[in-house]
Amino acid sequence: MIILLDNGHGSDTPGKQSPDGFFREYAYNRFLASEIHERLTALGIDSRFLVPEREDIPLPERCHRANSICEQSGSNQVILLSLHVNAAGNGQQWMKARGWSCYTTRSETKADALATCLYDAAKTHLPGMRLRTDYTDGDPDIEKDFYIIRHTSCPAVLTENLFMDNRQDVAFLKSEEGARAIVNLHVDGILQYLSK
Template sequence: MKVLIDNGHGVDTAGKRSPDGSLREYKYAREIAEKVVSELKKRGFDAERIVTEENDISLSERCRRVNSICDRIGTKNVILVSIHCNAAGNGSQWMNARGWEAWTSVGQTAADKLADCLYKAAEETDFKIRKDTTDGDPDKEGHLYILKHTKCPAVLTENLFQDNKEDVAFLLSEAGKETIVSLHVKGIINYLKTI
């Protein structure tokens, strides 16, 4: 199984940072993605980042890269996790929203089981967990481009809020980074054990 990790946004993406500028989503997501890939590889899993560039790669190009791998090795042999930080405002002021959540495309899809495994790993942390259980599972659903236009099961994680002071302090701490990385690694491995 090929595990693809996407790190959200790029250095040239407007906004996407904490109000004080200490956390920039593109940089944080890349650091976490690199560590997730490294940890998966240490455990013998085939993992890679789909965006290694610093600049923002378009969503259509990200999807093209994923789908090219799906076409080459088979869609059933690929999963995608896209790593982001959430925001409640426009980045100009601190907000109160907190927590961790995961998104899949709308409806019952192959990604729901992957999201379930990520949620179970997240529930082992002290995070507030943000869910939508109206369809019987915890993931939030939406028409997010990278989830809709990739052929393989795909989940987008929102790892706490970049405009909440407490969340940012945790995210930037070594313990926080380790927790976010571990959550993803554990969730992905637990999913791979089920297929």
């Protein structure tokens, strides 16, 4: 199985930062991707960066890259995780919304199973923190047709790792403990999915 890690946005993406400007989403997504990649690689798992570049790569190109790998290796031999940090407002002021969430497309696919594994891992690694869920279709993930998960042919999920415009969430993400929890959550969720 090939694990594709998409670190959303780039250094040239406008906005996508905390109201004080100290937390930049593109940088944090890359930090998460590289930590997760390192851990998976050490376990002998074929993990790859979808976007090694620092600048933003347009979504159609990112999907093209993923789908080329799917064509070569088979869509059922690939999973994709797009890593993000959420925002409740327009980046100008601190907001109240907090929590972790994982998105899949509207249809029922293997991505739903992957998302459920990630939610299970989130319960373990983010004790006491809000997990944002939508159980209307029977599983915890939230259904939304984000471009990257809609236009890739392998099972694909998008994680929103807390809120960059919430002071407590940003403090947690920047702490060693918090960063470790978010990385562990992804690694354990992926391992759980692979063991099924």
